[in-house]
Amino acid sequence: MSAALLVARVGSADDLLALARAARELGFATLDAHAPHTVEGLGEALALPPSPVRSLMLVGGLGAAAAIFAYQYWTSVHGYPINSGGRPLNSWPAFLFATFETGVLGAALAGFTGFLWSCGLPRPSHPFFEAAAARAVTDDGYALTLDPRDPRARIDALDILRTRPEILSVEVIG
Amino acid sequence: MTATATEFHDRRADEARETARRYLPTGMRPDRITAAVADPVLERRFGRLWWTAFLVSSTLTLVMIASLIWLVREGVGIWGINTTNVWGFAIANYVWWIGIGNAGTLISSMLLLTRQRWRTSISRFAEAMTLFAAAIAGLFPIFHLGRPWLFYWLVPYPDTMDLMPQWRSPLVWDFFAIASYLIFSLLFWYTGALPDLATMRDRARNGIARRIYGAFALGWRGSARHWHHYEAFYRAMAALGVPLVVSVHSVVGMDFAAGLMPGWNESIFPPYFVVGAMFSGFAMVVVLAALIRRGLGLHRLISLDHFDAMARILLFASLVMSLSYATEWFFAWYSGDHAERLLVRFEFAGLYAPLYWTMILCNCIVPLAFVLRAARRSLPVLIGVAVLINVGMWLERILIITETLSRGHLPSQWRTYAPTIWDWLLLLGTLGFFAWMFLIFVRLVPSVSMHEMKARLREVGA
Amino acid sequence: MTPDDAKGPTRRETLALMSAGAAALVAGCKRREEYLVPYVAQPEGLVPGRADFFATTLPLGGLGRGVVVESHEGRPTKVHGNPAHPASLGATDVFAEAAVLDLFDPARPRAPEREGRLSSWLAFEEELARTMPDDGVGARLLTGPVTSPTTARQIATLLARRPAMRWHVMDSPPRALETGRGADRRGIVPDFGRAGLVVSLGCDFLGAGPEQIATARAFVTARTPRHDALRLTVFEPAPTLTGAKADRRVSASMADLVRLADWLDARLGNAEPAPLPQRLRDEAERLAAQLARAGTGRAMVLAAPELSPRATRAVARLNARLAAPLAYRPAADRWPDLEPDGLADLVTAMRDGEVRSLFVLDVDPVFSAPAAAGFADALAGVPFTAQASVARTDTAVHCQWRLPLAHPLEDWSDLRGPDGTVGLVQPLIAPLHGSRSRHELLDLLTNGPAAARPARAIVEETWRGTRSDAAFAVSWIAALHDGLVPDTALPVISAPEIAASDDAGPPAESEGFELLLRPSPSVWMGEGAGNAWLLECPEPVTKQVWGNALWMAPADVLRLGLADGDGVRLATPQGAVEVPVLSVRGQHPGTLSLALGYGRAEAGPIGTGIGTATALLLPTDGATLIAGATVTPLGRRLPVHRTQLHFEQGPRDILRTVSAAEPRLPPEPETPSFYPPWEYADHAWAMVIDLDRCIGCNACTIACQSENNVPVVGPEEVDRGRIMHWMRVDTYSRDDGAPAFQPVPCMHCEKAPCEPVCPVAASVHDGQGLNVQVYNRCVGTRFCQANCPYKVRRFNFQDYSGAEAERAAADGAGIDLLAALRNPEVSVRGRGVMEKCTYCVQRIERARHEASRDDESIPPGAVRTACQDACPTEAITFGDLAAETSAIARLRDDPRHYALLGELGTRPRTTYLARIEAGEEDGA
Known part of the structure; x- marks a missing residue:
């Protein structure tokens, strides 16, 4: 297995936060944390870059809205101009309904694909799943993962184990 | 300055603790939550009650399918509609179902954005309810068509004649609204359920179940990165959901308000429809919450305080509805328009007056019981009132359609509407189908959001 | 066929199959000639796709009304009025319009039947030869009133040939403009143009009947320049079309009318009138004053034909005293030297066993004769009975032989109109079934099968007279072209003898x-x-x-x-x-x-x-x-x-009225619109309906049905409220109990509420201002009708037109009978599709094609809609608003002009002229 992980399981979200901060201070570059729910501050603790999802949604939403409005305008005014109840060809207020709904839909679709893409999902197999802690993580387990190929990891991990009482167990995968 | 800020924070913290005490199962460890929610799905045997309900709802689902087949075969002429009342049950059912379908997203989005923590217990199944109700609602506009197999002409697709939908039609707005709303709700619901599906994957002992949950969980690992993007996406969706849900029912209101028939051409319709949707949707949530709480034994997760909160919302919505009705009557009188005034007189004293009075009773009078704390906390009362509200809201929808159409501008064309057996069977069948989908849902998907519950509990430090 | 067999398919099935059921029949597109013309060599003058028009005559109550029938590739599809014929004047009524449906009725008998079994004309001829004694002893012929000179001539010949044979006529109920009984019967010819006041004592002269078109036209024309030129006061027991046009309508029983006639007779004759009941006294005084004010020679009193002879005489005296502008005509069914016997004599003879053979020609005594007369029972004792009719009748079941007669559209004949004018009947199509002409049948009775001649020859013989072949041919072709024989109207005769006041007192108040x-x-x-x-x-x-x-x-x-x-x-x-x-x-x-x-x-x-x-x-x-x-x-x-359940319009301005004294509506500013006005390409079609001219006769409704292939839905669907008529006539009650009528086609609104709500652009406006429905594009949301304030749209809730059944039948060998009746220029609509009045767009397009051939635009008046064509009173005007000189543009400037529900801002192209009502003093 090419990828490998060092998984340190802790007992609570607070421990996880503390451990993550410590690990980062120790200079671990590629680390990740796992929790059964969102843990406020974990992103900062891991120094995650801001999520691109919302920007994608803004672009997707505005793009879809602009496209559908332009499309309505073109079909009504140029493509197939018909007199419908004496309304002007460019009945733009009436066009806004589809524009809004499509915009929201576009944002949602862009957001969802962006979310999956950012998360690297779907990914049915991942080294983390090999860990004994993986199953606990969706229940009540908290874990910090380090890349064991990091030459420092194996050494520092021992230090951590020694210095951090909150760590319950450590496994090395791969 | 600093002192005030501290006081403020203290007060906030007090409030949070108080809220937590009332609406959250304080003291429940995360693993207990997982067990409480996931185990009924994975472990418990299906009781006799569930099987009976499943059998009944399956039968009704078959009734729905049969009546739809017969409908397509024989045409909409099998219904009670006529040249004057061109719309009947189908459109009323559509509006009613889509109304119910609004509550889930309202609960999820609005309450999430306003940080109403009590939503956590009910949002999952409320959203499922939304999905099912909106899907059923979507059936009606398609099947009520004279030529339902051509419904795709409402979709802008590359047509050889370059013909496009007629963008000025409220039905096209409707189509876009419903389609967007359905897809949106599905994404929102699925995203929210994704971490819980991973929980199910990891907790399932049966290999097949593990594989199926695994496939739907998409490889969720509860990674901090996942949660990071999840939060960004989920909150943005919630923010979009509020205007979307308001727009959806406003557009449904526009189906009528954009016309020029007496009783339809009213600028109050869009907001009035939105509140009506919230009203009937919350009433349905109350009923489902009571059933789920009992059926899955979630007494700690869905507390009487939750019902109390929903009853308050129902009471508020009921008052808004009463005000809307009164506004309609007032403006009919104030407009001086004979057709409008006559319509109001017809509502109160015409052929359908008993139905109209029943509607007022159900929507305006009965919910007033919720001013009493005891009524808000009594499940039988809650369920009774909620069912009556849904009856009342359905009556409101059918009356909006038939009263206006039966008493239009020209007396020569006045005709009344009477549903046929096929109208009733389809309504009944969709109710059965809804129950059927819901029964399957509670057996397959965790009915309460576990991850969110855990997060909330951690937030309040309980 | 026994009555039980007749209950085969249900009505609903039959209506659904109206076009598909007759697969067994090869009716075919036959030419109007009596021989088939294969299109190997195309008949001269026939342009496929272009309609031909032939003049002919259709009977109602025995009297002929001239019509012009539109024929597509040899199939008669639409009846129009014949402007040359005095009983049509270019307009039609419901009966004339519906005649084509009778022609193609799949239930018509197709071959002679004997005792309910299929037989043949040959068998009938053989049995006739065996049974009929040479001198006609015991033989009887029963007909309705005979107005055909050829039939009369043939009967005279028959009676001469078989001197012992007798001819009986079954009388119809009297017509509105008839007076006298039996031999004294004569028609009344009112001259509305000279009259200032018409008083009707129960006489429904504007009601349905063979004279309706001509009478209504004359009446409305007399009122046209100024409404108060002709006042109408009506006393009647039940609301009628005449009462609906009255300036003053008083409800009274028929017995009251007799008293009133007596009273007026005495009052105007300066005698002491018998006292009237309280409720009539004021009305009678008012009427007497009105008659006195009208002046000599300016007022007429028309009495119901059902009134007692005593009252009839009183009215005749009254008219004589008023010097009423009335003339009289001999009845069209009276022939010199030919005196028929009545039905009662026949029944007596049958009971007495004197009748050996009975031929019933085109009447249905078992159904319509008084049951008390006992015709059906007496018939059972007659050894040889034959009934000939176009459709199956109640009498046919009681007769041995049931003989199919040719429909007037398949037959040669001639018919007198109400005024005596002879209209010629010529076949538009060869007989669809094994039927024979009534003239051929009479010829058969007279001369036997050996000497039988075709109907055409028999009819020609009547008119040939002593003329040479060449001279006859010229006049005959001209007459056939016009559809009538010129100068055949009956002369006006003097008023009937008026007896002095009878001794018999006024009628007693009877029980019940x-x-x-x-x-x-x-x-x-x-x-x-x-x-x-x-x-x-x-x-x-x-x-x-x-x-x-x-x-x-x-x-x-x-x-x-x-x-x-x-x-x-x-x-x-x-x-x-x-x-x-x-x-x-x-x-x-x-x-x-x-x-x-x-x-x-x-x-x-x-x-x-x-x-x-x-x-x-x-x-x-x-x-x-x-x-x-x-x-x-x-x-x-x-x-x-x-089809309508509510008749009160309340305070609404739907069917608007103006007073005769000031026939103008208050001017209304055009409703403002958010939308800029739309530019129309070349034409701007519009319709104005004059409610003051409309008499509510329904001719427009049936004309539209015939022109536009509008389906019939059947009673069950009517109960569900699913009538399909594109042109309906709304009725609203007036204060005096009489109805007022408002024909309602599509309004073709410029700001049509139906259009923007259609999600698939099936309801759109075209470049000439028509609100068009694209059937192919319609998916059936019905939003257009939900949003139509006039509710003029019609939805095919079921497969009313049988289009699907028809497609299935097209695989079979048979050619669909009722499909042959359809106007090929109008699409047949399938289930699930919305439809409505199109302003007869097919006629507009035909006119456009014709005009474009000469590179011209459509000349004014070139397009007439079917409803306009049919209207006896010319209440409907259609035309191009863009043509400034058009009649329609003038009418839209009329002070009585208004738009129905105009306050909704729909800007309808169909608009109305308000009905004129006499004020309290005017009506007096």
Whole structure:
């Protein structure tokens, strides 16, 4: 297995936060944390870059809205101009309904694909799943993962184990 | 300055603790939550009650399918509609179902954005309810068509004649609204359920179940990165959901308000429809919450305080509805328009007056019981009132359609509407189908959001 | 066929199959000639795709009305009026319009039947030769009133050839403009142009009948320049079309009318009038004053033909005293040297066993003769009986031989109109079935099979006279072209002798109700009882279709504890029937009205058993005014199908009226619009309907149905409220109980509410301002109709037109009979599609094609819609607003002009001219 992980399981979200901060201070570059729910501050603790999802949604939403409005305008005014109840060809207020709904839909679709893409999902197999802690993580387990190929990891991990009482167990995968 | 800020924070913290005490199962460890929610799905045997309900709802689902087949075969002429009342049950059912379908997203989005923590217990199944109700609602506009197999002409697709939908039609707005709303709700619901599906994957002992949950969980690992993007996406969706849900029912209101028939051409319709949707949707949530709480034994997760909160919302919505009705009557009188005034007189004293009075009773009078704390906390009362509200809201929808159409501008064309057996069977069948989908849902998907519950509990430090 | 067999398919099935059921028949697109012309060599003058028009004549109540029939590739599809014919003047009525449906009726008998078994003309001829003695002893011929000179000539020849043979005529009920009985019977010819005041004592001269078109046109024309030029005061027991046009309408029983006639006669004759009941006194005084004010030679009194001879004479004296502008004409069915016997004589002879053979020609005595006369029973004793008719009849079942007669559109003949003008009947199509002409049948009776000649020769012989072949050929072709023989109108004759005042006193107040029976405005005397268009043609006052009902005054209905649709047992001294009741405003308390012509036992799968038959109620003499009728509630409901249920317009301005003194509406500013005005390409079509000219006769409705392939839905669908007529006539009650009529086609709104709501652009506006419905594009959301304030759109809830069945049948060998009737220029609409009035866009396009051939634009007046064409009173005007000189543009500037529901801002292209009502003083 090419990828490998060092998984340190802790007992609570607070421990996880503390451990993550410590690990980062120790200079671990590629680390990740796992929790059964969102843990406020974990992103900062891991120094995650801001999520691109919302920007994608803004672009997707505005793009879809602009496209559908332009499309309505073109079909009504140029493509197939018909007199419908004496309304002007460019009945733009009436066009806004589809524009809004499509915009929201576009944002949602862009957001969802962006979310999956950012998360690297779907990914049915991942080294983390090999860990004994993986199953606990969706229940009540908290874990910090380090890349064991990091030459420092194996050494520092021992230090951590020694210095951090909150760590319950450590496994090395791969 | 600093002192005030501290006081403020203290007060906030007090409030949070108080809220937590009332609406959250304080003291429940995360693993207990997982067990409480996931185990009924994975472990418990299906009781006799569930099987009976499943059998009944399956039968009704078959009734729905049969009546739809017969409908397509024989045409909409099998219904009670006529040249004057061109719309009947189908459109009323559509509006009613889509109304119910609004509550889930309202609960999820609005309450999430306003940080109403009590939503956590009910949002999952409320959203499922939304999905099912909106899907059923979507059936009606398609099947009520004279030529339902051509419904795709409402979709802008590359047509050889370059013909496009007629963008000025409220039905096209409707189509876009419903389609967007359905897809949106599905994404929102699925995203929210994704971490819980991973929980199910990891907790399932049966290999097949593990594989199926695994496939739907998409490889969720509860990674901090996942949660990071999840939060960004989920909150943005919630923010979009509020205007979307308001727009959806406003557009449904526009189906009528954009016309020029007496009783339809009213600028109050869009907001009035939105509140009506919230009203009937919350009433349905109350009923489902009571059933789920009992059926899955979630007494700690869905507390009487939750019902109390929903009853308050129902009471508020009921008052808004009463005000809307009164506004309609007032403006009919104030407009001086004979057709409008006559319509109001017809509502109160015409052929359908008993139905109209029943509607007022159900929507305006009965919910007033919720001013009493005891009524808000009594499940039988809650369920009774909620069912009556849904009856009342359905009556409101059918009356909006038939009263206006039966008493239009020209007396020569006045005709009344009477549903046929096929109208009733389809309504009944969709109710059965809804129950059927819901029964399957509670057996397959965790009915309460576990991850969110855990997060909330951690937030309040309980 | 036994009555049980006749109940084969249900009515609903038959209506659904109306076009698909006749697969066994190869009816085909035959040319109008009596031989088939294969299109290997295309007939000269026939352009495929272009309609041909032929003049012919259609009968109603025996009298001929000239028509021009539109024919597509040899198929007659549409009846138009014949402008040259005095009984048509270019307009039609419901009966003429519906004649084509009778022609293609799949239920028509197709070959002679003997004792219910299929037989042949040869067998009939053989049996006839065996049975008929040479001198005609014991042989009888029974016909209706004969107005055909050829038939009369043939009967005279027949009676001369077989001197012992006798001819009987079954009388129809008297027509509105008829007076006298038996040999004294003569037609009244009112000259409305010279009159200032018309008083009708129960005379429904604007009602349905062979004279309706001409009379209504003359009446409306007399009022055209100034409404107060001709005032109409009507006393009547039940609301009629005449009462609907009255400046003053007073409800009164027929007995009251007799008293009133007596009183007026005495009053104007300066004698002491017998005192009148209180309720009539003021009205009578007012009327007398009105007559006096009108002046000599300016007023006329028209009496109901049902009034007693005593009252008739009183009215005749009255008219003489007033020097009324009236003329008289001999009845069109009277022939010199040819005196028929009555039906009663025939029945007596049959009972006495004197009749050995009976030939019933085109009448249905078992259905329409008074049951009390006992015709059906007496018939059983006659050894050899034959009935010849176009459709199956009640009488046919009682006869040995049932012979199919040619439909007038397949036949050669000639018919006198109400004024005597002879219209020629020429076949538009070769006989569809094994039927024969009535003239051929008479020829067969006269000369036997060996010497039989074709009908054309027989008719020509009548008119050839002594002329040379060449001279005859020229005049004959001209006559056939025009559809009538010139200068054949009967001369005006003097007024009948007026006896002095009789000794018999005025009628005593009798117990029970007074019952008046008149021919149905939809199915006439039962002739239309198998015709789906006519059965579904709404009765103008009650809007009842598919049946008749007993009209009662609301007070009487209340008194008996009844409601609309409750069944009652209606009894007269002769017999009793069960009939549903309708409460009718304007019906005089104590009087009852019931339409004749319904309840035929043998009217095909569509019409059999529809409504209540009246034969049981009639006294032996066939009088249609019966005193002493009683009404007993049955305690159950009987079907009443109506297309309109609410008749009060309340304070709305729907059917607007103006006073005769100041016939103008207050000017209304154009409703403002958010939207900029739309530019129209070349034409701007519009319609104006003059409510003051409309008499509510329904001709427009049926004309539209025929022109636009509008389907029939049947009584069950009518009850569900799914009538399909594109052109409907709305009825609203007036204060005096009479109805007022408002024809409502599509308004073709410039700001059409139906268009922007359609999600698939099936309802759109075209470049000439038409609101068009694209059937192919329609998916059936019905939003357009939901949003139409006029509710003029029609949805195919079911497969009314049988289009799907037809497609299935197209695989078979048969050619669909009723499909042949359809206008090929108008699409047939399938299930699930919305449809509506198109302003007869096919006619606009035809005119455009014709104009474009000469590189011109459509000249004014070139396009006439079907409803406009049919309208007897020219109430409907259609034209191009863009042509500034057009009549339509002028009418839209009329001070009576208004838009229906104009306040909604729909800017309708169909607009109305308000009805003119006399003020209180004017009406006096």
